Amino acid sequence: MWSRVVEIMLGCWLAVSPFVFRHAADETQFWINDFSCATAVMTLAMLSCWKPTRHAHVGIVLVGIWMIVFAYQNFPEPAPPALQNSALIGFLLIMFGVIPNDATFPPVGWQEYDRNCEESNE
Amino acid sequence: MDSQTISQHDLNAAPAPWSYNPSAWSQRIPICLLAAVATVIATYLALYQWRLISSAWDPFFGTQTEAVLDSNVSDWMHRYFLVPDAAFGAIAYLGDAIFGLAGSTRRWQYRPWLVIVFGIDVIPLGIVSAVLVALQATVVGSWCTLCIVTAVISLILAYMAYDEVLTCLIYLRRVWKKTRSRKVLWDTFCGQPSPVAALIGEEMCGKA
Secondary structure (H helix, E strand, O other): OHHHHHHHHHHHHHHHHHHHOOOOOOOHHHHHHHHHHHHHHHHHHHHOOOHHHHHHHHHHHHHHHHHHHHHHHOOOOOOOHHHHHHHHHHHHHHHHHOOOOOOOOOOHHHHHHHHHHHHHHO | OOOOOOOHHHHOOOOOOOOOOOOOHHHHHHHHHHHHHHHHHHHHHHHHHOOOOOOOOOOOOOOHHHHHHOOHHHHHHHHHHOOOHHHHHHHHHHHHHHHHHOOOOOHHHHOHHHHHHHHHHHHHHHHHHHHHHHHHHHHHOOOOHHHHHHHHHHHHHHHHHHHHHHHHHHHHHHHHHHHOOHHHHHHHHHOOOOHHHHHHHHHHOOOO
């Protein structure tokens, strides 16, 4: 679950990003994007800890892709710190988002397969 | 999560052609540590490119490090990737560490996709780093000690990682040759169990 914990921390960082990077009051899309991505990431990471929605972390990959697309869409040269932040956090979210929940153990499918094999041998 | 059903012996079995298990922690932790060192170095260089620090340390080439970090190649990459190339490198090294840490000690069989993603991150990264150092010498005409250190680390990482990626590819190839079924191959790649995949895993560990 370490990956989900890191995602929640990245979500917290996104939530304070508008203040760290001092978005101007009229840059509404930057404010909305950072806050909505932060909410989405933290919600999806927490949902992943609940069994019926354990695959919710795949959504975090999509949020990550969106943040990179958002940074490229609003692409003045050179990119301002706020957009660089968006792109970097996007890359991080993609990397952490693909990590399965109980990554240290074999996948559930293989665990069940081996259990069935052992039962049929007995 | 019930992890006891698959015995530790099976998880640590050594697959052919190796006498050891390339997915063992003793193989993967050093990769993660080395990647973490490279992440720190690359982050330091990125701090200079962001001008959060005013100079970049170099024991041998003086201000040449700064010339490399401010070169046209760097500038072009900054525009292309949105972030400075050193920051992009730091993300890639961090990825090596993350993908190295995830997975069981039999992930070459149980999560091939993860090993392949790890390989895609580690091996091309080694090549890109080496190319960037070559560009320093030829295009920029300056040298940067820390950049060379990270390039050497990425080549070492590529060397340390290739055995696991190769094992995974051999396993997938054997599944393909046995079944000739795209669906079985894809399911195996995604980590879905099947009798064929289980049998080939056992064969590779010399048990069938």
